[in-house]
Amino acid sequence: MDRESKVSMTVIRRLPKYYRYLGELLNKGITRISSQELSKLTGFTASQIRQDLNNFGGFGQQGYGYNVEDLHKELGIILGLDKMYNAVIAGAGNLGQAIANYKGFEDAGVKVLSLFDKNPKMIGLKIRDIEIRDVDLLSQFIKDNDVEIGIITTPKDNAQEVADIYARSGIKGIWNFAPADLIVPDDIVVENVHLNESLFTLSYFLKNHPSFDTES
Structure with missing residues:
Protein backbone atom coordinates (compact mmCIF):
# COMPACT_ATOMS: atom_id res chain seq x y z
CA MET A 1 0.00 0.00 0.00
CA LEU A 79 3.01 -6.80 10.21
CA GLY A 80 2.78 -9.67 7.73
CA LEU A 81 1.91 -12.24 10.39
CA ASP A 82 -0.88 -13.66 8.26
CA LYS A 83 1.78 -15.25 6.04
CA MET A 84 4.30 -18.01 6.67
CA TYR A 85 7.93 -17.40 5.75
CA ASN A 86 10.53 -20.12 5.40
CA ALA A 87 13.84 -19.36 7.11
CA VAL A 88 17.32 -20.84 7.53
CA ILE A 89 20.01 -20.20 10.11
CA ALA A 90 23.68 -19.91 9.17
CA GLY A 91 25.75 -20.68 12.25
CA ALA A 92 24.77 -23.61 14.47
CA GLY A 93 26.63 -22.54 17.59
CA ASN A 94 24.96 -21.70 20.89
CA LEU A 95 23.08 -18.67 19.56
CA GLY A 96 21.93 -20.42 16.40
CA GLN A 97 20.70 -23.38 18.40
CA ALA A 98 18.89 -21.12 20.86
CA ILE A 99 17.06 -19.41 18.01
CA ALA A 100 16.17 -22.76 16.44
CA ASN A 101 14.82 -23.90 19.82
CA TYR A 102 12.50 -20.92 20.15
CA LYS A 103 8.96 -22.16 19.56
CA GLY A 104 7.44 -18.70 19.19
CA PHE A 105 8.66 -18.21 15.63
CA GLU A 106 5.82 -20.11 14.02
CA ASP A 107 3.35 -17.88 15.87
CA ALA A 108 5.14 -15.00 14.14
CA GLY A 109 4.80 -16.66 10.74
CA VAL A 110 8.40 -17.90 10.51
CA LYS A 111 9.33 -21.55 10.02
CA VAL A 112 13.00 -22.45 10.43
CA LEU A 113 13.70 -25.26 7.97
CA SER A 114 17.37 -25.93 8.63
CA LEU A 115 20.59 -24.77 10.26
CA PHE A 116 23.91 -24.66 8.43
CA ASP A 117 27.46 -24.86 9.72
CA LYS A 118 30.96 -25.63 8.47
CA ASN A 119 31.93 -27.71 11.51
CA PRO A 120 31.82 -31.38 10.40
CA LYS A 121 31.05 -32.47 13.98
CA MET A 122 27.77 -30.54 13.81
CA ILE A 123 26.55 -31.86 10.46
CA GLY A 124 23.61 -34.22 10.79
CA LEU A 125 22.67 -33.23 14.33
CA LYS A 126 19.15 -32.01 14.98
CA ILE A 127 17.82 -29.15 17.09
CA ARG A 128 14.11 -29.65 17.80
CA ASP A 129 13.91 -31.84 14.68
CA ILE A 130 15.66 -29.16 12.61
CA GLU A 131 18.68 -30.68 10.89
CA ILE A 132 22.10 -29.06 10.77
CA ARG A 133 23.50 -29.25 7.22
CA ASP A 134 26.82 -28.45 5.60
CA VAL A 135 27.08 -24.76 4.71
CA ASP A 136 28.14 -25.77 1.20
CA LEU A 137 24.52 -26.85 0.66
CA LEU A 138 23.08 -23.52 1.82
CA SER A 139 22.54 -21.84 -1.54
CA GLN A 140 20.84 -24.79 -3.21
CA PHE A 141 18.67 -25.45 -0.14
CA ILE A 142 17.39 -21.87 -0.24
CA LYS A 143 16.47 -22.17 -3.90
CA ASP A 144 14.85 -25.60 -3.52
CA ASN A 145 12.73 -24.67 -0.49
CA ASP A 146 11.52 -21.16 -1.30
CA VAL A 147 13.38 -19.65 1.66
CA GLU A 148 12.81 -15.92 2.13
CA ILE A 149 14.49 -15.18 5.47
CA GLY A 150 18.15 -15.82 6.23
CA ILE A 151 19.33 -15.65 9.83
CA ILE A 152 23.01 -15.03 10.56
CA THR A 153 24.49 -16.22 13.87
CA THR A 154 28.05 -16.75 12.65
CA PRO A 155 31.19 -15.00 13.97
CA LYS A 156 31.78 -11.51 12.58
CA ASP A 157 34.42 -12.63 10.08
CA ASN A 158 31.98 -14.99 8.33
CA ALA A 159 28.90 -12.77 8.31
CA GLN A 160 29.48 -10.93 5.02
CA GLU A 161 30.27 -14.18 3.21
CA VAL A 162 26.96 -15.62 4.41
CA ALA A 163 25.13 -12.43 3.44
CA ASP A 164 26.61 -12.73 -0.07
CA ILE A 165 25.33 -16.31 -0.33
CA TYR A 166 21.91 -15.18 0.84
CA ALA A 167 21.86 -12.36 -1.72
CA ARG A 168 22.84 -14.65 -4.61
CA SER A 169 20.30 -17.28 -3.58
CA GLY A 170 17.20 -15.09 -3.51
CA ILE A 171 16.81 -14.30 0.18
CA LYS A 172 14.52 -11.29 0.71
CA GLY A 173 15.25 -10.51 4.35
CA ILE A 174 18.24 -11.02 6.67
CA TRP A 175 18.06 -11.17 10.45
CA ASN A 176 21.64 -10.46 11.45
CA PHE A 177 22.97 -11.30 14.92
CA ALA A 178 26.63 -11.00 13.93
CA PRO A 179 28.46 -7.84 15.09
CA ALA A 180 29.02 -6.72 11.51
CA ASP A 181 27.51 -4.12 9.18
CA LEU A 182 26.47 -6.04 6.11
CA ILE A 183 26.63 -4.84 2.53
CA VAL A 184 23.68 -6.19 0.54
CA PRO A 185 21.62 -5.14 -2.50
CA ASP A 186 18.94 -2.50 -1.92
CA ASP A 187 16.12 -4.99 -2.45
CA ILE A 188 17.14 -7.05 0.62
CA VAL A 189 15.86 -5.97 4.02
CA VAL A 190 18.34 -6.30 6.91
CA GLU A 191 17.32 -6.24 10.57
CA ASN A 192 20.36 -6.08 12.83
CA VAL A 193 20.32 -7.42 16.38
CA HIS A 194 23.72 -6.41 17.73
CA LEU A 195 23.75 -7.84 21.24
CA ASN A 196 26.99 -6.13 22.27
CA GLU A 197 25.72 -2.71 21.21
CA SER A 198 22.55 -3.23 23.22
CA LEU A 199 24.61 -4.28 26.24
CA PHE A 200 26.90 -1.26 25.83
CA THR A 201 23.83 1.00 25.81
CA LEU A 202 22.62 -0.61 29.03
CA SER A 203 26.08 -0.14 30.54
CA TYR A 204 25.98 3.56 29.62
CA PHE A 205 22.65 4.10 31.35
CA LEU A 206 23.80 2.19 34.42
CA LYS A 207 26.89 4.37 34.66
CA ASN A 208 25.03 7.63 34.12
CA HIS A 209 21.87 6.91 36.11
CA PRO A 210 21.82 8.86 39.41
CA SER A 211 20.95 5.71 41.33
CA PHE A 212 24.10 4.00 40.06
CA ASP A 213 26.67 6.69 40.68
CA THR A 214 29.86 4.70 41.15
CA GLU A 215 31.80 7.81 42.16
CA SER A 216 29.86 8.31 45.39
Missing part, protein backbone atom coordinates in the same frame (compact mmCIF):
# COMPACT_ATOMS: atom_id res chain seq x y z
CA ASP A 2 1.42 3.39 -0.99
CA ARG A 3 0.21 4.98 2.22
CA GLU A 4 2.03 2.40 4.31
CA SER A 5 5.24 2.85 2.32
CA LYS A 6 5.48 6.41 3.71
CA VAL A 7 5.12 5.39 7.35
CA SER A 8 8.19 6.22 9.42
CA MET A 9 10.42 3.52 10.85
CA THR A 10 9.72 4.87 14.33
CA VAL A 11 6.01 4.12 13.92
CA ILE A 12 6.68 0.69 12.44
CA ARG A 13 8.86 -0.25 15.41
CA ARG A 14 6.00 0.58 17.78
CA LEU A 15 3.51 -1.72 16.03
CA PRO A 16 4.86 -5.00 17.51
CA LYS A 17 4.39 -3.58 21.01
CA TYR A 18 0.77 -2.69 20.26
CA TYR A 19 0.26 -6.16 18.82
CA ARG A 20 1.75 -7.85 21.88
CA TYR A 21 -0.36 -5.92 24.37
CA LEU A 22 -3.53 -6.47 22.35
CA GLY A 23 -2.79 -10.21 22.38
CA GLU A 24 -2.47 -10.11 26.15
CA LEU A 25 -5.80 -8.28 26.40
CA LEU A 26 -7.45 -10.91 24.24
CA ASN A 27 -6.13 -13.65 26.51
CA LYS A 28 -7.76 -11.83 29.44
CA GLY A 29 -11.11 -11.68 27.62
CA ILE A 30 -11.04 -7.90 27.16
CA THR A 31 -13.00 -6.97 24.04
CA ARG A 32 -12.48 -3.23 23.74
CA ILE A 33 -10.00 -0.60 24.88
CA SER A 34 -9.59 3.14 24.58
CA SER A 35 -6.44 4.89 23.42
CA GLN A 36 -6.07 6.26 26.96
CA GLU A 37 -6.14 2.74 28.42
CA LEU A 38 -3.75 1.49 25.76
CA SER A 39 -1.50 4.42 26.62
CA LYS A 40 -1.21 3.24 30.22
CA LEU A 41 -0.16 -0.21 29.04
CA THR A 42 2.34 0.76 26.36
CA GLY A 43 3.83 3.96 27.75
CA PHE A 44 3.02 5.86 24.55
CA THR A 45 0.66 8.83 24.68
CA ALA A 46 -2.97 8.35 23.61
CA SER A 47 -2.47 10.95 20.88
CA GLN A 48 0.60 9.13 19.59
CA ILE A 49 -1.26 5.83 19.49
CA ARG A 50 -4.14 7.35 17.51
CA GLN A 51 -1.72 8.99 15.08
CA ASP A 52 0.23 5.74 14.63
CA LEU A 53 -2.88 3.69 13.90
CA ASN A 54 -4.34 6.37 11.60
CA ASN A 55 -1.39 5.77 9.29
CA PHE A 56 -3.05 2.47 8.38
CA GLY A 57 -6.72 3.44 8.40
CA GLY A 58 -9.44 4.22 10.91
CA PHE A 59 -9.68 1.43 13.48
CA GLY A 60 -11.32 3.17 16.42
CA GLN A 61 -14.77 4.58 17.04
CA GLN A 62 -15.36 7.75 19.03
CA GLY A 63 -16.99 6.92 22.32
CA TYR A 64 -16.20 3.21 21.93
CA GLY A 65 -12.46 2.94 21.45
CA TYR A 66 -10.90 -0.02 19.70
CA ASN A 67 -12.26 -3.51 19.22
CA VAL A 68 -9.34 -5.52 20.63
CA GLU A 69 -9.80 -8.61 18.47
CA ASP A 70 -10.28 -6.65 15.24
CA LEU A 71 -7.31 -4.35 15.90
CA HIS A 72 -5.08 -7.28 16.87
CA LYS A 73 -6.01 -9.05 13.64
CA GLU A 74 -5.48 -5.96 11.48
CA LEU A 75 -2.09 -5.22 13.02
CA GLY A 76 -1.11 -8.85 12.42
CA ILE A 77 -1.91 -8.41 8.74
CA ILE A 78 0.00 -5.10 8.59
Whole structure:
Protein backbone atom coordinates (compact mmCIF):
# COMPACT_ATOMS: atom_id res chain seq x y z
CA MET A 1 0.00 0.00 0.00
CA ASP A 2 1.42 3.39 -0.99
CA ARG A 3 0.21 4.98 2.22
CA GLU A 4 2.03 2.40 4.31
CA SER A 5 5.24 2.85 2.32
CA LYS A 6 5.48 6.41 3.71
CA VAL A 7 5.12 5.39 7.35
CA SER A 8 8.19 6.22 9.42
CA MET A 9 10.42 3.52 10.85
CA THR A 10 9.72 4.87 14.33
CA VAL A 11 6.01 4.12 13.92
CA ILE A 12 6.68 0.69 12.44
CA ARG A 13 8.86 -0.25 15.41
CA ARG A 14 6.00 0.58 17.78
CA LEU A 15 3.51 -1.72 16.03
CA PRO A 16 4.86 -5.00 17.51
CA LYS A 17 4.39 -3.58 21.01
CA TYR A 18 0.77 -2.69 20.26
CA TYR A 19 0.26 -6.16 18.82
CA ARG A 20 1.75 -7.85 21.88
CA TYR A 21 -0.36 -5.92 24.37
CA LEU A 22 -3.53 -6.47 22.35
CA GLY A 23 -2.79 -10.21 22.38
CA GLU A 24 -2.47 -10.11 26.15
CA LEU A 25 -5.80 -8.28 26.40
CA LEU A 26 -7.45 -10.91 24.24
CA ASN A 27 -6.13 -13.65 26.51
CA LYS A 28 -7.76 -11.83 29.44
CA GLY A 29 -11.11 -11.68 27.62
CA ILE A 30 -11.04 -7.90 27.16
CA THR A 31 -13.00 -6.97 24.04
CA ARG A 32 -12.48 -3.23 23.74
CA ILE A 33 -10.00 -0.60 24.88
CA SER A 34 -9.59 3.14 24.58
CA SER A 35 -6.44 4.89 23.42
CA GLN A 36 -6.07 6.26 26.96
CA GLU A 37 -6.14 2.74 28.42
CA LEU A 38 -3.75 1.49 25.76
CA SER A 39 -1.50 4.42 26.62
CA LYS A 40 -1.21 3.24 30.22
CA LEU A 41 -0.16 -0.21 29.04
CA THR A 42 2.34 0.76 26.36
CA GLY A 43 3.83 3.96 27.75
CA PHE A 44 3.02 5.86 24.55
CA THR A 45 0.66 8.83 24.68
CA ALA A 46 -2.97 8.35 23.61
CA SER A 47 -2.47 10.95 20.88
CA GLN A 48 0.60 9.13 19.59
CA ILE A 49 -1.26 5.83 19.49
CA ARG A 50 -4.14 7.35 17.51
CA GLN A 51 -1.72 8.99 15.08
CA ASP A 52 0.23 5.74 14.63
CA LEU A 53 -2.88 3.69 13.90
CA ASN A 54 -4.34 6.37 11.60
CA ASN A 55 -1.39 5.77 9.29
CA PHE A 56 -3.05 2.47 8.38
CA GLY A 57 -6.72 3.44 8.40
CA GLY A 58 -9.44 4.22 10.91
CA PHE A 59 -9.68 1.43 13.48
CA GLY A 60 -11.32 3.17 16.42
CA GLN A 61 -14.77 4.58 17.04
CA GLN A 62 -15.36 7.75 19.03
CA GLY A 63 -16.99 6.92 22.32
CA TYR A 64 -16.20 3.21 21.93
CA GLY A 65 -12.46 2.94 21.45
CA TYR A 66 -10.90 -0.02 19.70
CA ASN A 67 -12.26 -3.51 19.22
CA VAL A 68 -9.34 -5.52 20.63
CA GLU A 69 -9.80 -8.61 18.47
CA ASP A 70 -10.28 -6.65 15.24
CA LEU A 71 -7.31 -4.35 15.90
CA HIS A 72 -5.08 -7.28 16.87
CA LYS A 73 -6.01 -9.05 13.64
CA GLU A 74 -5.48 -5.96 11.48
CA LEU A 75 -2.09 -5.22 13.02
CA GLY A 76 -1.11 -8.85 12.42
CA ILE A 77 -1.91 -8.41 8.74
CA ILE A 78 0.00 -5.10 8.59
CA LEU A 79 3.01 -6.80 10.21
CA GLY A 80 2.78 -9.67 7.73
CA LEU A 81 1.91 -12.24 10.39
CA ASP A 82 -0.88 -13.66 8.26
CA LYS A 83 1.78 -15.25 6.04
CA MET A 84 4.30 -18.01 6.67
CA TYR A 85 7.93 -17.40 5.75
CA ASN A 86 10.53 -20.12 5.40
CA ALA A 87 13.84 -19.36 7.11
CA VAL A 88 17.32 -20.84 7.53
CA ILE A 89 20.01 -20.20 10.11
CA ALA A 90 23.68 -19.91 9.17
CA GLY A 91 25.75 -20.68 12.25
CA ALA A 92 24.77 -23.61 14.47
CA GLY A 93 26.63 -22.54 17.59
CA ASN A 94 24.96 -21.70 20.89
CA LEU A 95 23.08 -18.67 19.56
CA GLY A 96 21.93 -20.42 16.40
CA GLN A 97 20.70 -23.38 18.40
CA ALA A 98 18.89 -21.12 20.86
CA ILE A 99 17.06 -19.41 18.01
CA ALA A 100 16.17 -22.76 16.44
CA ASN A 101 14.82 -23.90 19.82
CA TYR A 102 12.50 -20.92 20.15
CA LYS A 103 8.96 -22.16 19.56
CA GLY A 104 7.44 -18.70 19.19
CA PHE A 105 8.66 -18.21 15.63
CA GLU A 106 5.82 -20.11 14.02
CA ASP A 107 3.35 -17.88 15.87
CA ALA A 108 5.14 -15.00 14.14
CA GLY A 109 4.80 -16.66 10.74
CA VAL A 110 8.40 -17.90 10.51
CA LYS A 111 9.33 -21.55 10.02
CA VAL A 112 13.00 -22.45 10.43
CA LEU A 113 13.70 -25.26 7.97
CA SER A 114 17.37 -25.93 8.63
CA LEU A 115 20.59 -24.77 10.26
CA PHE A 116 23.91 -24.66 8.43
CA ASP A 117 27.46 -24.86 9.72
CA LYS A 118 30.96 -25.63 8.47
CA ASN A 119 31.93 -27.71 11.51
CA PRO A 120 31.82 -31.38 10.40
CA LYS A 121 31.05 -32.47 13.98
CA MET A 122 27.77 -30.54 13.81
CA ILE A 123 26.55 -31.86 10.46
CA GLY A 124 23.61 -34.22 10.79
CA LEU A 125 22.67 -33.23 14.33
CA LYS A 126 19.15 -32.01 14.98
CA ILE A 127 17.82 -29.15 17.09
CA ARG A 128 14.11 -29.65 17.80
CA ASP A 129 13.91 -31.84 14.68
CA ILE A 130 15.66 -29.16 12.61
CA GLU A 131 18.68 -30.68 10.89
CA ILE A 132 22.10 -29.06 10.77
CA ARG A 133 23.50 -29.25 7.22
CA ASP A 134 26.82 -28.45 5.60
CA VAL A 135 27.08 -24.76 4.71
CA ASP A 136 28.14 -25.77 1.20
CA LEU A 137 24.52 -26.85 0.66
CA LEU A 138 23.08 -23.52 1.82
CA SER A 139 22.54 -21.84 -1.54
CA GLN A 140 20.84 -24.79 -3.21
CA PHE A 141 18.67 -25.45 -0.14
CA ILE A 142 17.39 -21.87 -0.24
CA LYS A 143 16.47 -22.17 -3.90
CA ASP A 144 14.85 -25.60 -3.52
CA ASN A 145 12.73 -24.67 -0.49
CA ASP A 146 11.52 -21.16 -1.30
CA VAL A 147 13.38 -19.65 1.66
CA GLU A 148 12.81 -15.92 2.13
CA ILE A 149 14.49 -15.18 5.47
CA GLY A 150 18.15 -15.82 6.23
CA ILE A 151 19.33 -15.65 9.83
CA ILE A 152 23.01 -15.03 10.56
CA THR A 153 24.49 -16.22 13.87
CA THR A 154 28.05 -16.75 12.65
CA PRO A 155 31.19 -15.00 13.97
CA LYS A 156 31.78 -11.51 12.58
CA ASP A 157 34.42 -12.63 10.08
CA ASN A 158 31.98 -14.99 8.33
CA ALA A 159 28.90 -12.77 8.31
CA GLN A 160 29.48 -10.93 5.02
CA GLU A 161 30.27 -14.18 3.21
CA VAL A 162 26.96 -15.62 4.41
CA ALA A 163 25.13 -12.43 3.44
CA ASP A 164 26.61 -12.73 -0.07
CA ILE A 165 25.33 -16.31 -0.33
CA TYR A 166 21.91 -15.18 0.84
CA ALA A 167 21.86 -12.36 -1.72
CA ARG A 168 22.84 -14.65 -4.61
CA SER A 169 20.30 -17.28 -3.58
CA GLY A 170 17.20 -15.09 -3.51
CA ILE A 171 16.81 -14.30 0.18
CA LYS A 172 14.52 -11.29 0.71
CA GLY A 173 15.25 -10.51 4.35
CA ILE A 174 18.24 -11.02 6.67
CA TRP A 175 18.06 -11.17 10.45
CA ASN A 176 21.64 -10.46 11.45
CA PHE A 177 22.97 -11.30 14.92
CA ALA A 178 26.63 -11.00 13.93
CA PRO A 179 28.46 -7.84 15.09
CA ALA A 180 29.02 -6.72 11.51
CA ASP A 181 27.51 -4.12 9.18
CA LEU A 182 26.47 -6.04 6.11
CA ILE A 183 26.63 -4.84 2.53
CA VAL A 184 23.68 -6.19 0.54
CA PRO A 185 21.62 -5.14 -2.50
CA ASP A 186 18.94 -2.50 -1.92
CA ASP A 187 16.12 -4.99 -2.45
CA ILE A 188 17.14 -7.05 0.62
CA VAL A 189 15.86 -5.97 4.02
CA VAL A 190 18.34 -6.30 6.91
CA GLU A 191 17.32 -6.24 10.57
CA ASN A 192 20.36 -6.08 12.83
CA VAL A 193 20.32 -7.42 16.38
CA HIS A 194 23.72 -6.41 17.73
CA LEU A 195 23.75 -7.84 21.24
CA ASN A 196 26.99 -6.13 22.27
CA GLU A 197 25.72 -2.71 21.21
CA SER A 198 22.55 -3.23 23.22
CA LEU A 199 24.61 -4.28 26.24
CA PHE A 200 26.90 -1.26 25.83
CA THR A 201 23.83 1.00 25.81
CA LEU A 202 22.62 -0.61 29.03
CA SER A 203 26.08 -0.14 30.54
CA TYR A 204 25.98 3.56 29.62
CA PHE A 205 22.65 4.10 31.35
CA LEU A 206 23.80 2.19 34.42
CA LYS A 207 26.89 4.37 34.66
CA ASN A 208 25.03 7.63 34.12
CA HIS A 209 21.87 6.91 36.11
CA PRO A 210 21.82 8.86 39.41
CA SER A 211 20.95 5.71 41.33
CA PHE A 212 24.10 4.00 40.06
CA ASP A 213 26.67 6.69 40.68
CA THR A 214 29.86 4.70 41.15
CA GLU A 215 31.80 7.81 42.16
CA SER A 216 29.86 8.31 45.39
